[in-house]
Amino acid sequence: MNRLWWLRIFALTKKELLQFSRDIVLVFAVVWFFTVEVFIAGSGVTMDLNNAPVVFMDHDRSQASREWISQFKQPYFNVLGQVETQQQANEMLDKGEVLGVFDIPEDFEKKLLLQQQTSIQLQLDASNIILGNLGSSYSSLINAQYNQQWMLRNMKIVDPGTIQAPIVEERQKIRYNPEGKSTWFMPISEMMTVITLLSLFLPAAIVVREKERGTIEQLSVAPLSPFQILLPKIIAAEIIILIGVALCIFGVVGTVFQVPFRGSLFSFFLVTMVFVYAVSGLGLFISSVSRNLGQALMVSFMLLMPMLLLSGTWTPRESMPEFQQYLMFLSPLSYYIDIGYSIILKGATLDLMWLPLLELFALGTVLFWFGIRQFHRQFG
């Protein structure tokens, strides 16, 4: 590998970048994905109970029942009011106008005053599993608080800190994202999705376009090895994506969403480079099986979906069925997610993460070799 070898790589990389910069739509799309798309995904979504509409069927209409109801308030719940009949309630539930209906029995206050147990029924729309889970857990929490207050009042205790009884108090501590802000999680996850999509698609698109236009024939008669033809395309894709990532981190994630960057920027970019390298091998493979951009896109898409789902971008590893947990080892994104999140939010250093990084590099090399070989078979 002498100076000429490097000069050729350099010249070809320059050519690829120039070509990319002239495709205005593609440039616009890349900028759009790294900024607006990340912004939309980050700002629109909260996986939390947010003004969940509920109604009450209060058959008691007593002071106690009103007090119980008054605990349900914004931002978690939005009490729409009172319904009279079960039929009315069913209608609202069916139409999806309310998430839940609380049914308070007639003798609610009476029983409480008689020191007897009483029960309230909650009918919860569980067609959306996330809301069902959150709705049920928040209402039990609110009910537990009510019970505690009732007990304290009953025992004539003003300050709960003074009771002497064997109680295990839990002082929960949430690490890394103490307020549970989805604006810290979603933008990063979206950024990684965009990186994956582009590192799959850009190299494929660059190669396939040459195929479509026939310029690939020129390249294959040039005094260049397949590796020399393909490497500049990968380098160009790397450069474009890294610029996009920088734009995203400094322009959106860090400033708009105020996500704390706890680890080192350098290691994050290094990991991103390795990841793009790993995925671009797949991109080359795509370009070798497809004849036009349309096909390239369909195949990219087909590979992207399982990669995303087997990555833990949306669902943590342990929530997956067991067979999928094993398949995750095959998805480069799962390593990247692991390392990337840990660097950004947990402040992990590379000496903690070297093993997955090495695995990612190894997986990438296998994929890259595979991609080059496919290309070689077509044009060698």
Add this chain to the structure above:
Amino acid sequence: MKWSRVKTVAVKEVIEIWRDKLYLSMAFLIPVMMMVVLGFGLSMDVEKIPFVAVDYDQSQQSRDYLHRYIDSRYFDYKGSKEHESLAEPLMVKNKIRFILVIPPGFQEKLLAGKRVQVQPVIDGLFTYQAKVVRGYVSAINADYNQQLMKQWLTKKQGMNETEINALLAPVTLETRYLYNEKMSSLWSTGSGMIMLVMLMAPAVLTALGVVREKESGSIFNIYASTVSRTEFIVGKILPYVAISFLNLLVLSWMALVLFGVPFKGDPVLYLVASLLYVACSTGIGMLVSILVKTQAAAALITLLGTMIPGMMMSGLMIPVNSMEAGAKLEAHLLPAMYQLNIVWGSFLKGQGWPELGTNVMVLALHAVVLWSLAVWRFRKRVKA
């Protein structure tokens, strides 16, 4: 509009799709694959959370407390560590999500009738998971406390069981889960995937349709032919509607058989609505296809333009009611939300025309608007 010309364009399109075997197989494979992967992969069940314990007390009582977590199906015990500093790197490496720290003197204090503090440290990375884990920990702890209090009150105050229950938990909350009694992720997000997949796949498939002709230059044949704009668009789109409708039937069958989702509603309504819905999603693809010049741009724009709104602004993840004004408006402007109402209404809630009729009407309106827009924007002229 002459039907015979529409038919000619449609037949030409079918032949073209048929000859591109890769494209053809993708058209049928992608939706099925997405359904399997998304349905099983987008699991919202929070179970088997890996955790380690740091038990500084090492007593009978602390082990008893720890076993509450070990025996729970929600947690997956990964052993215990001597010190917190040994457990934390595991959390940084995402090997565990939760550390339970039991302080020294746990048993001693409890036996003396005093309060004691434990510290559950939870990984807040996955915000939804963290919230659910918090709930589990509180529930397990509350349950343990109740048992402690019962023992203590019977011993100290001589109260009987009913009195204690009325004191500790005067109000019990009985939750009935409607429409999805088993709280199954597959029933909920699994069936919801029909909406998402059938928004994305047909749109991308169709988006490549016109642009491909633009790129290859064969569009000039159309420009020069007698076929009108409406005839061309309708003829071009119909094969994609047919493919997509077939796919939708396959996906619905998968939801029934593979995911075990019940179908309680009106099949006729569901089929009519589904046909309108694929007309909408192919319409979106067609519109994009007309507006852009290259296949790459067409596909990228459709892909991301349908994926994010389909997931985030349809009610699949967040309910439309609790969205902010802007997102709410966007949700109402897109067909996804209405189709999700229809899918969940038909599969889970057992609804028919009276409840879902409006949704079907809105879908029809969407389809008409999208198709008209496509016709209106299509120019049989080379740009100067």
